[in-house]
Amino acid sequence: MTRPRATPATPEADAAGIQASAHTSGAEAADGPTAAQGTTPALTPPAELRRRLTELLDGAARAWLDQALDEASAHPGAHGPVSVWELRLAEAGRRCGPVHADAARVLILHTAHADADALTRVYFQGTADERRAVLHALPHLLTGPDALPLIEDALRANDTRLVAAAVGPYGARHLDAHAWRHAVLKCLFTGVGLDHVADLARRARGDGELARMLGDYAEERTAAGRPVPEDLRRVLALTESAATPAHGTVDPHGKES
Template identity: 70%
Template sequence: MTHPPHTTPAPSGTVPPTTTPDALDAIRTRLEADLDGAARAWLHQALQEAAGDDGTDRPIPVWELRLAEAGRRVGSHHADAARVLILHAARAGTDALTRVYHHGTADERRAVLHALPHLVTGPDALPLVEDALRTNDTRLLAAAVGPYAARHLPAHAWRHAVLKCLFTGVPVDTVAGLEHRAAEDAELARMLADYAAERTAAGRSVPEGLHRVLALATATPPHGTDPVPGTDRAHGTDPVPGTDRAHGTRPHGKEA
């Protein structure tokens, strides 16, 4: 396994933005460093099973069962990262990701959203992002506005996703590619100004982060920046939270 260049360590439950093809190796290295012996052994077995499972002769692939038990085996703090690794080892395509998303728990749905930049190169998985954006589960919303959405979500839907983050309390820092996609977006600026005016007229506070996004929408994008800073189109990653940045979730689908 190729080890990434030395950087300041991040919590093992998060996947930092990276420009290298070794993103998943970095996730695995960091995760294994924080797991105890039993959890690490389970992870190795789960990844081996996923890599060798062709899905034949059984109604449910073994790797899908491992997704379901990840929280119990490695702990909730590390489960998202473990599930992303399992999905990648299984080479899950859009059909498999869609099945897991619609039949899985909210935790499994979130892992699918985090895995999209690693597994789907085109816009075929956008229905999953769009479904997550219709929920009020803030952890799903935060996962839905990652690099995959930054690259593939149409402008109108992306603007509404930003607004939904604002009024549900999802930090705007969670929105991948915000600085690039919001830049010089007059329609987004109009929507934000209207929303702020409505809140003010009703005697309600303007959400934290709105003025920052509004400032971006009236600014020129940084020269030569990628739509998702710190990523490339083949290997872009988004944070896989180990500790919630957005609190106050409401379940969407069955919980583990």
């Protein structure tokens, strides 16, 4: 079976461009509503996220958010079985509305300085909405791979909103090459737009193994009489771009782990 030829793509379609495109081509259904058009909580600095959210909330919701953030600041970390800010996470959808709940939860987690243990507890005890907020908050709170099990769990889920959040900046930073490739395939399988995949251009560039996997998937769909997703053609074009690492550096994700 002849594999599809890659069409020209723009390698610049990386994390910087995800914000503007996250609400088009069906991606909005996977990511869910956010605080403002073009705003993704994982990609927006908390100070900017709070400014935008404050402008959008009505008076009652804004007062509730201010109180919740004051409580999180006054009682950071974990205090007792359930900290006060964890209770506010559960209220965010009702108090701020579903459109703004993700951003509100990310701000509460950030203000509380939630560590890996607290984030893990909130993730596994929370609703799907709260789990998604944890995933969005990870790049603002952790620099190391301590929360990688949360990303791996989300990528096993059938909830496309969790999958979309899992392939954000934290997943791009810490998933090894093998797991990251399968995350890209998971997006294609489930219909999550690849605009959600942070750092897609850099990590896909020159990746022959990813190209092979994409080609196999395209062949399977063609043999079954099903169309090949345009997203697949786009990332396949990125894999055909020559990898040009800077002199003296090695890309830790460039080889199979």
